[in-house]
Amino acid sequence: MTGTVLQLEHVEVGFATADGTVSAVSDVSLAVAEGEIFGLVGESGCGKTTLAMATMGLLPASATVRGAVRFEGNDLVGLEPEELRRLRGDRISMVFQDPMTSLDPAFPIGDQVAETITAHRDVDTKTARARALALLAEVGIPEPERRYGDAPHRLSGGMRQRVVIATALANEPALLLADEPTTALDVTIQAQVLDLLRGLRRRLRTTIVLITHDLGVIAQICDRVGVMYAGQLVEVAAVAEIFRAPRHPYTQALLAALPDQQQEPGSLRVIPGRVPNLVTPPPGCRFATRCPSVMDRCTVVPPLAHETPEHLIACWLSEATKRAADPAGAAAAGGAA
Amino acid sequence: MSLAVASAAPARRSLWRRGILSSRKGRVGFAILVGLVAVAVFAPLIAPHDPNAIDASRILAPPDLAHPFGSDALGRDVLSRVIYAYRVSLGVAVGSTLLAFLVGVPLGLYAGYHGGWVDTVIMRPIDMVLALPAMLLAVALIAIIGPGTNISAIAIAVIYMPILARVVRSSTLVVASQTYIEAARARGTVNRKIIARHVFPNAVGPAIVQATVLMGFALQIEAALSFLGLGAQPPTPSLGSMLADGRDVLTQAPWVEIFPGLAIAITVLAFNFFGDGLRTRLDPKGVAR
Amino acid sequence: MSGQVQAVDRVAPVPAAPPILEVTGLVKHFSTDRGLLGSGATLHAVDGVDLRIHPGEVLAVVGESGSGKSTLARCILRLIDPTAGRIVFDGRDVTELRGRQLAAFRQQVQPVFQDPFSSIDPRWRVGKSVAEALDAFAIGTKHERRERVLDLLDRVGLDPSLAGRRPHELSGGQRQRVGIAAALAPSPKLIVADEPVSALDVSVQAQVLNLLADLQRDLGLAIVFVAHDLAVVEHMSHRTAVMYLGRIVETGPTETVFRDPRHPYTKALLEAIPHPDPERQLTGGGLQGEIPSPIAPPSGCRFRTRCPVAIDRCATDDPAMTAFGDGHAAACHVAAATLPTD
Numbered sequence: 001m002t003g004t005v006l007q008l009e010h011v012e013v014g015f016a017t018a019d020g021t022v023s024a025v026s027d028v029s030l031a032v033a034e035g036e037i038f039g040l041v042g043e044s045g046c047g048k049t050t051l052a053m054a055t056m057g058l059l060p061a062s063a064t065v066r067g068a069v070r071f072e073g074n075d076l077v078g079l080e081p082e083e084l085r086r087l088r089g090d091r092i093s094m095v096f097q098d099p100m101t102s103l104d105p106a107f108p109i110g111d112q113v114a115e116t117i118t119a120h121r122d123v124d125t126k127t128a129r130a131r132a133l134a135l136l137a138e139v140g141i142p143e144p145e146r147r148y149g150d151a152p153h154r155l156s157g158g159m160r161q162r163v164v165i166a167t168a169l170a171n172e173p174a175l176l177l178a179d180e181p182t183t184a185l186d187v188t189i190q191a192q193v194l195d196l197l198r199g200l201r202r203r204l205r206t207t208i209v210l211i212t213h214d215l216g217v218i219a220q221i222c223d224r225v226g227v228m229y230a231g232q233l234v235e236v237a238a239v240a241e242i243f244r245a246p247r248h249p250y251t252q253a254l255l256a257a258l259p260d261q262q263q264e265p266g267s268l269r270v271i272p273g274r275v276p277n278l279v280t281p282p283p284g285c286r287f288a289t290r291c292p293s294v295m296d297r298c299t300v301v302p303p304l305a306h307e308t309p310e311h312l313i314a315c316w317l318s319e320a321t322k323r324a325a326d327p328a329g330a331a332a333a334g335g336a337a
Numbered sequence: 338m339s340l341a342v343a344s345a346a347p348a349r350r351s352l353w354r355r356g357i358l359s360s361r362k363g364r365v366g367f368a369i370l371v372g373l374v375a376v377a378v379f380a381p382l383i384a385p386h387d388p389n390a391i392d393a394s395r396i397l398a399p400p401d402l403a404h405p406f407g408s409d410a411l412g413r414d415v416l417s418r419v420i421y422a423y424r425v426s427l428g429v430a431v432g433s434t435l436l437a438f439l440v441g442v443p444l445g446l447y448a449g450y451h452g453g454w455v456d457t458v459i460m461r462p463i464d465m466v467l468a469l470p471a472m473l474l475a476v477a478l479i480a481i482i483g484p485g486t487n488i489s490a491i492a493i494a495v496i497y498m499p500i501l502a503r504v505v506r507s508s509t510l511v512v513a514s515q516t517y518i519e520a521a522r523a524r525g526t527v528n529r530k531i532i533a534r535h536v537f538p539n540a541v542g543p544a545i546v547q548a549t550v551l552m553g554f555a556l557q558i559e560a561a562l563s564f565l566g567l568g569a570q571p572p573t574p575s576l577g578s579m580l581a582d583g584r585d586v587l588t589q590a591p592w593v594e595i596f597p598g599l600a601i602a603i604t605v606l607a608f609n610f611f612g613d614g615l616r617t618r619l620d621p622k623g624v625a626r
Numbered sequence: 627m628s629g630q631v632q633a634v635d636r637v638a639p640v641p642a643a644p645p646i647l648e649v650t651g652l653v654k655h656f657s658t659d660r661g662l663l664g665s666g667a668t669l670h671a672v673d674g675v676d677l678r679i680h681p682g683e684v685l686a687v688v689g690e691s692g693s694g695k696s697t698l699a700r701c702i703l704r705l706i707d708p709t710a711g712r713i714v715f716d717g718r719d720v721t722e723l724r725g726r727q728l729a730a731f732r733q734q735v736q737p738v739f740q741d742p743f744s745s746i747d748p749r750w751r752v753g754k755s756v757a758e759a760l761d762a763f764a765i766g767t768k769h770e771r772r773e774r775v776l777d778l779l780d781r782v783g784l785d786p787s788l789a790g791r792r793p794h795e796l797s798g799g800q801r802q803r804v805g806i807a808a809a810l811a812p813s814p815k816l817i818v819a820d821e822p823v824s825a826l827d828v829s830v831q832a833q834v835l836n837l838l839a840d841l842q843r844d845l846g847l848a849i850v851f852v853a854h855d856l857a858v859v860e861h862m863s864h865r866t867a868v869m870y871l872g873r874i875v876e877t878g879p880t881e882t883v884f885r886d887p888r889h890p891y892t893k894a895l896l897e898a899i900p901h902p903d904p905e906r907q908l909t910g911g912g913l914q915g916e917i918p919s920p921i922a923p924p925s926g927c928r929f930r931t932r933c934p935v936a937i938d939r940c941a942t943d944d945p946a947m948t949a950f951g952d953g954h955a956a957a958c959h960v961a962a963a964t965l966p967t968d
Binding site: 043044156157158159186187188189190191192194195213214215216217218219220239240243253254255257258259260263264265266267268269270271274275 | 684690691797798827828829830831832833835836839840842843854855856857858860861862894895897898899900901902903904905906907908912913914916917
Binding site: 515516517519520521522523524525526527530535538539 | 700703705729732733735736737739740741744745746747748749750755758759761762763805808811812
């Protein structure tokens, strides 16, 4: 395996609210390898966006982050705002869901790309412009010379998202965080943007963390995937593995809930109950309140453990989790990378 | 995302506390206003003297224990006059704003909800009124109808009505584009009821905030009109006419000028603070979602 | 129909019955206001749509943004007035209805909207929202209405005690159930659901789809199901109509349309679905370009600017619907040419 670009260690994120502290992310550890597309999937409120924001240092003041976010040898959690700013848009960049609000409506698109370059590199405007033009061409904007001076509203949603991606790639980041980058787009445009991301990874070797609720998108473009539920990371595996043999009951339930023409209308499998209130989350596994296989032990947090070298799972049904929780029997579990 | 989960069930009862009274500004404004309204309402009980009793022995007498704000050029007790003047001025301020609210809000609701030619017919004249300088408009109106407290209240209402109509119209445009309005139509609810039950409650918030702030300024306008002799007529005390009286004796007896001036300043400030508090309370983001 | 056991129930129950809703030549143009001087351009949102739906049938209308599917839904609901065309409901022309007669029509045809957050009044208690149509049409006594609201909440899988709650205390899925209960309140014959599950999470989406399917079957409802998610459409509908730039380009039994699409746009749309199955990768390339502006739609076939198989004729002749049998039809010159001319 190649080097690790991003390593999260026991990351916890809490939000102070009037009702108490919301435990939005709970003890998430995760490593993203160089050049891979890592998918983070889960439903609204599962903490996937919060996790990305924590990585970028973009959480509001009401948030407290514990644990470590290691990126290129630095722990981003303790970093000064100015150091973080220097990293953002340079070594790490982000693509958001809504391409309209992530571009300044009153500013030509080409200049917005060029600005990202001049903010981090000591180059003259001419060089920045040339580089911006090259980037616009790279992300598939037709006639970049002519489009350079266009305001964002003159572009369609798909084209805007391409510009946002160009901006994110401007300084050849080591890591690209893409939060629901295709959710606002039509399906044929989504296919184009996914194709673009795949091509960029191939040509530029950019590491991409893709956050989405759409299992279809995950299946199409990711190498590995992490499944989150109510702030906990419950399963990590290669994408083929997750779809072929999901191990965590939540992952299984999520996949079973997808509409499918093989099933009679009205007979989709559903997950009973609701996501727990994260101000007072259940102790232990947070899926326990809805899990068909719940048992007594689920009131203790199951550690995320290597079922196989490539497949991690946090569930007391798994022998690996049991071994990880019980160091006495851990000898047999060694050897995991 | 995660915050949405957290704020899913805030108890509605606590909104009042969390809203206006959660900000110090809102609390201070609210407390002062309660005090001021009490003063205006109970003026005859509070005022130590008859506001119009002339006492030749106390002409321009400085403040003392019996007359904490001193006496004016006719020997009248300034404190009592401020209290009574306050009653008049606050009455004009509240009355005029209320009048403007009662007329302006329905106009704004109808214009915003129906749009098209209804909007044009309602809003064009209103825009024309808005285009005129407020004070000039008030003076012109009084020049036509004649001075007096009621007239200045109406003049202020005429100035304010377009402002409130505009505010309501723009919030109505936002509310009217919500799907629940379309749903209500599809459920067979008639326009009149949609406006009364859906649009009004959801769109009126900003107008209430605006009206609160305007009340403070209405007090100022009333004072200005009275100062010019166009508002309350003697012997009715009003803060503006007291300022006019005090101007002549400013160097010898500054208390005649200072106390009515302070009363105006404090009131405007209180209304502004309270308005700010209301803003957080009525902000739709603070209520739902 | 193939021999699949599961597929049998997908056939519309009463295909021989007269349609509950028939739309003919529906056109909706919007004039875009260009300020004081500009002569506003015309936006061709819906441009000549024919469709029919039978009692107890689920008709899916699919398309991308700008296809006009939502405008079509709002025309059917009579929330906006069509520019031209006819809407016949239950044998009666409802295109021009006003006042009391329009209200009577509205009892029969109810909407379910996409966004569960904006489609119920945030200040109204849940029970009041559900009762809105009952109050508007003065159905039953006050007591009966209250009973009905509690029944409806129960019917859509909500605890009747939620009637006293306000929307912000509810989850998105619960709100969508409230919206469905409100739509069912006046016992409509037709539900027009505009993207009813696209704002919901997968697990919640499954619950709401199940609910809609149950209600449809139990109450014999006809549903116009407007959606962009093809997997949902394939699961839910008996028939599918594919829209592109204000026109229906292909229509037919859902299974046939998905298995044997004739129009190149339908094919492209199906190919662009990201399947939750890593073995079924998108074939790359896919459809190039984007949907043209509905202010100046292309001449001839509207899809020709993005069509991989367009021929000269497509720029001049507007293709008519060609029948491929079994109610399956598509508007494409190239597809029509594949039919044997006997």
